[in-house]
Amino acid sequence: MDDRRSVLVLTNPCDVTADVVLRLLAERRVPVVRLDPGADLHAGASLTVAYRTGDQRGTLRTATRELDTTRIRSVWVRRPSPYVGPSGLSDQDRRFAAEQALWGAGGILASLPGAHYVNHPWNNRTAEFKPAQLSTARRCGLLVPDTMITNDPDEARRFAVSQHGGVIYKPLWNTPYRVDDQPHSVWVREVRAAEITDAVSVCPHLFQAKVDKVFDVRVTAVGRQLFGARVDSPDLDWRYRQGLMTCTPIDVPESVARAIAAYRSQLRLIYGAFDFAVTAAGDWYFLECNPNGQWAWQPPETTAAIAHALAVQLEKGPDT
Known part of the structure; x- marks a missing residue:
């Protein structure tokens, strides 16, 4: 060879x-x-x-x-x-x-x-920081839910009170965590102001306005190609019980596609797994982008298309 x-x-x-x-x-x-x-x-x-x-x-x-x-x-x-x-x-x-x-x-x-x-490992690392994701998404014209990252409990409680549609918490990084010596995942969950304690001061926490969504969307970007998958789940965080979700292909609106292209360009990503919450009015709210997210769980035709696009990228090499 x-x-x-x-x-x-x-x-x-x-x-x-x-x-x-x-x-x-x-x-x-x-x-x-x-x-x-x-x-x-x-x-x-x-x-x-x-x-x-x-x-x-x-x-x-x-x-x-x-x-x-x-x-x-x-x-x-x-x-x-x-x-x-x-x-x-x-x-x-x-x-x-x-x-x-x-x-x-x-x-x-x-x-x-x-x-x-x-992607380049240094670009992956940069793009994994959620503050960088939110800042980049906003600059690129994507809708971003009101978000606060803070280690000040009073600021967190004030933010939660100000969001009349509710507030969710999610970790800034999926740090390995164990409870009773068993692996434990920290899922996205809704929180009330009264639940926010002074323990927030230990480290920064991410609080975000809850989007009144009808469904979620995963958009997998490989170069200029976008593969959209609608995710319907009974859970706020569809990853919690993936066996209960349904996943079907969906077209990506042109305005969202342009913003994703700008996002990839700014963070120098060839590949990215973008998550959106979509409202009844058809608004696509950016939640996050995993620069190395899993993709083979999607419908067979979507998985096959993503695999083909990745193979083409790798075969073309530096001429891409």
Whole structure:
């Protein structure tokens, strides 16, 4: 296989969503190297790069491939494992090894010359901050529900009282959380002013006006292509009981499509999973954009179309 056309996929070995696209790339005879840098680089894989004036050379070796890092066509940053360091070390040494891997291997993999990133990991990180999402959406002309991020309990209570249609709370980041040593998710939920305690002062909290929605919409953007899916659910947060939701394709209004294009341009995203709440009047309120959101849960025809669009992006490489 020609290394100059290789696609590097950074993800964990249990990522079945990535497999959907990798099968399409295999059918297209596009060479692919799959790597989970947080785990593989202390389990037999190696990464070496040399920098000289006017020259850069590098080699990635896995159990099955040896790849010239200057000839990587595209990098798909899917769901790699976090850098945790090898087992068997003391806590201090393991933290040291993990941080050196993040800043060393992570830096190398984010700086491959001429590679086309979907998405670049630094752009992903920037776009994951909800304040950046809301600010960008507003600038790009999307409707944004009244929102307050604060660690001041009095400000939070005043905001909740001022929103006559109700207020919801949602976490600013999906931090792993355990209750009675069991994994626990913090879902979007409605809150009343009387429920907001002084514990809010511990950290910033996001409070948002509740949208009087008829349904939700997920818009998956891959380059200029948009794939809309209407989500009907009995829950405020449709992710809570996905078995109860129904999902059907839906067209994206032109004004929303233009705003999404501007949003992607400002945050330099090739891929983005946009969530909207749609009212009876047909207003689409932007809720958030996950720059690396899951997509294979949608109707089969939508999932297949998204997978095809991603395969095309990765095959085209830097010419995209």
